[in-house]
Amino acid sequence: MRLTNEQLKLFDEQGFVFFPNCFAEEEVELLRIEADAILKTDRQEVWREKSGAPRTAFAAHTFNESFRLLAHHPRLVEPLRQLFGEEVYVHQYKINAKAAFEGDVWQWHQDYGTWARDDGMPLPRAMNIAVFLDEVMAINGPLMLIPMSHKHGTLAAGHDKLTTSYPLWTLDKETVTRLAADGGIVAPTGKPGSVLMFHGNLVHASPPNITPYPRKIVYLTLCAVSNHITKFTRPDWIAHRDFTPIKPVDDDALLAYARAHRVAAE
Amino acid sequence: MRLTNEQLKLFDEQGFVFFPNCFAEEEVELLRIEADAILKTDRQEVWREKSGAPRTAFAAHTFNESFRLLAHHPRLVEPLRQLFGEEVYVHQYKINAKAAFEGDVWQWHQDYGTWARDDGMPLPRAMNIAVFLDEVMAINGPLMLIPMSHKHGTLAAGHDKLTTSYPLWTLDKETVTRLAADGGIVAPTGKPGSVLMFHGNLVHASPPNITPYPRKIVYLTLCAVSNHITKFTRPDWIAHRDFTPIKPVDDDALLAYARAHRVAAE
Numbered sequence: 001m002r003l004t005n006e007q008l009k010l011f012d013e014q015g016f017v018f019f020p021n022c023f024a025e026e027e028v029e030l031l032r033i034e035a036d037a038i039l040k041t042d043r044q045e046v047w048r049e050k051s052g053a054p055r056t057a058f059a060a061h062t063f064n065e066s067f068r069l070l071a072h073h074p075r076l077v078e079p080l081r082q083l084f085g086e087e088v089y090v091h092q093y094k095i096n097a098k099a100a101f102e103g104d105v106w107q108w109h110q111d112y113g114t115w116a117r118d119d120g121m122p123l124p125r126a127m128n129i130a131v132f133l134d135e136v137m138a139i140n141g142p143l144m145l146i147p148m149s150h151k152h153g154t155l156a157a158g159h160d161k162l163t164t165s166y167p168l169w170t171l172d173k174e175t176v177t178r179l180a181a182d183g184g185i186v187a188p189t190g191k192p193g194s195v196l197m198f199h200g201n202l203v204h205a206s207p208p209n210i211t212p213y214p215r216k217i218v219y220l221t222l223c224a225v226s227n228h229i230t231k232f233t234r235p236d237w238i239a240h241r242d243f244t245p246i247k248p249v250d251d252d253a254l255l256a257y258a259r260a261h262r263v264a265a266e
Numbered sequence: 267m268r269l270t271n272e273q274l275k276l277f278d279e280q281g282f283v284f285f286p287n288c289f290a291e292e293e294v295e296l297l298r299i300e301a302d303a304i305l306k307t308d309r310q311e312v313w314r315e316k317s318g319a320p321r322t323a324f325a326a327h328t329f330n331e332s333f334r335l336l337a338h339h340p341r342l343v344e345p346l347r348q349l350f351g352e353e354v355y356v357h358q359y360k361i362n363a364k365a366a367f368e369g370d371v372w373q374w375h376q377d378y379g380t381w382a383r384d385d386g387m388p389l390p391r392a393m394n395i396a397v398f399l400d401e402v403m404a405i406n407g408p409l410m411l412i413p414m415s416h417k418h419g420t421l422a423a424g425h426d427k428l429t430t431s432y433p434l435w436t437l438d439k440e441t442v443t444r445l446a447a448d449g450g451i452v453a454p455t456g457k458p459g460s461v462l463m464f465h466g467n468l469v470h471a472s473p474p475n476i477t478p479y480p481r482k483i484v485y486l487t488l489c490a491v492s493n494h495i496t497k498f499t500r501p502d503w504i505a506h507r508d509f510t511p512i513k514p515v516d517d518d519a520l521l522a523y524a525r526a527h528r529v530a531a532e
Contacts, residue, residue: 138453144405173366173478177366180477187404211451212446
């Protein structure tokens with residue numbers, strides 16, 4: 001999958017590109033089942049909300065075959081190789097649960113703010129690709145983006161260790177208000193299998209989920225290989241230290257695995 | 267303003283009726299300014315979030331002329347007299363702030379659950395009328411309703427005194443999940459001046475507001491006079507004890523006051 005000139009222009013101007021229905025339900029169904037199973041486990045990679053509900057599972061591509069295939073999927077990897085003009089590696093891999101009734105807030109932040117401060121990543125030549133595993137609706141804690149906010153570089157931030165169970169470098173109210181006055185706030189919604197790519201400096205957040213509808217999203221963070229991190233302050237299953245370029249799998253690899261897996265289960 | 271047969275049918279089936287742009291911006295602007303001023307005061311009627319931001323202001327109709335006119339407005343009072351077939355009085359009056367960045371959750375609940383348990387209100391012959399003072403958007407903590415949930419009577423509830431600064435009789439996850447499987451969840455959005463009337467047993471909630479956009483709503487609770495409360499466990503500025511029937515003002519009374527007020531202020 002290559003980005004069109006129009007998509008490249010949109011990404012440059014707005015800071016994100018949205019691809020509704022990028023993966024078929026047949027592909028996503030397996031990921032959803034596997035994600036639910038992983039989020040129930042007690043491994044160190046699974047972080048919980050203050051309430052005890054699952055918040056995020058790290059590094060599933062290192063211990064689960066379907067998520068390994070997703071991390072190597074050409075529909076995600078190739079656009080980033082195109083954008084960065086070089087090979088990419090997996091810097092971070094999260095399944096964010098945003099559980100029904102209990103999924104808590106992710107405060108306003110830039111991803112690159114954390115990668116720079118905590119991991120010593122030289123430049124914002126890395127970005128998150130969000131893959132919706134559940135339907136993302138306006139009501140179940142969607143990702144909110146401030147268009148054009150990636151044009152402001154890395155903004156001043158405070159290290160919030162209190163609001164949620166996960167420490168994050170967050171922006172203050174004045175900054176968010178100012179940026180939203182320029183760009184507004186959008187919350188892309190869509191069916192499972194939709195994909196959202198957004199610039200490492202794009203300001204975003206997501207509200208708590210008070211509905212009965214879970215809202216799981218996989219965040220695959222790909223970084224240009226030449227831009228690999230230089231500080232190792234976080235565990236290697238949070239900020240990876242293996243900078244080997246990703247070799248994409250075939251476009252139908254996930255589908256084939258999903259079909260084989262389903263047959264095996266029956 | 268009288269409800270049409272179609273609106274009456276909708277209310278019976280769905281449990282709510284929405285009136286976009288029921289009040290003109292000229293009328294709402296004054297209410298918004300007055301609400302902001304009231305929410306900044308230290309009076310006992312103003313309750314705060316755990317963060318200190320204003321959460322709700324009670325009984326503004328008893329000490330503020332523009333909110334007194336709103337409580338007596340024929341566009342709000344007459345549909346309720348029509349529905350209940352008798353005179354109505356003000357049971358409760360709230361300005362819910364849902365402040366930018368800090369407005370906290372209102373958990374899933376039925377209003378009548380609280381009026382029955384705390385105030386000894388005999389029947390669900392009372393309801394809330396929501397008047398939007400700010401634009402209610404999908405992203406700034408809109409009111410979420412479960413259509414048709416009013417058909418289930420008064421559901422079992424627990425008294426939640428911990429989640430927020432305001433004690434509330436709330437429903438459990440299983441109940442909300444079951445009701446939403448039937449009716450879905452809707453979150454009416456609209457410009458300032460829009461009005462939402464909903465049955466006292468309609469299950470609803472609202473999520474925290476993480477955006478820079480405040481989302482103030484006035485909740486006018488009108489009760490059939492013959493159905494007045496019988497227990498006085500809450501202060502009389504929360505659950506009123508004056509059961510005098512409301513005598514509506516003229517339809518243009520709020521507009522005239524807003525215009526006079528603006529002239530006076532200039």
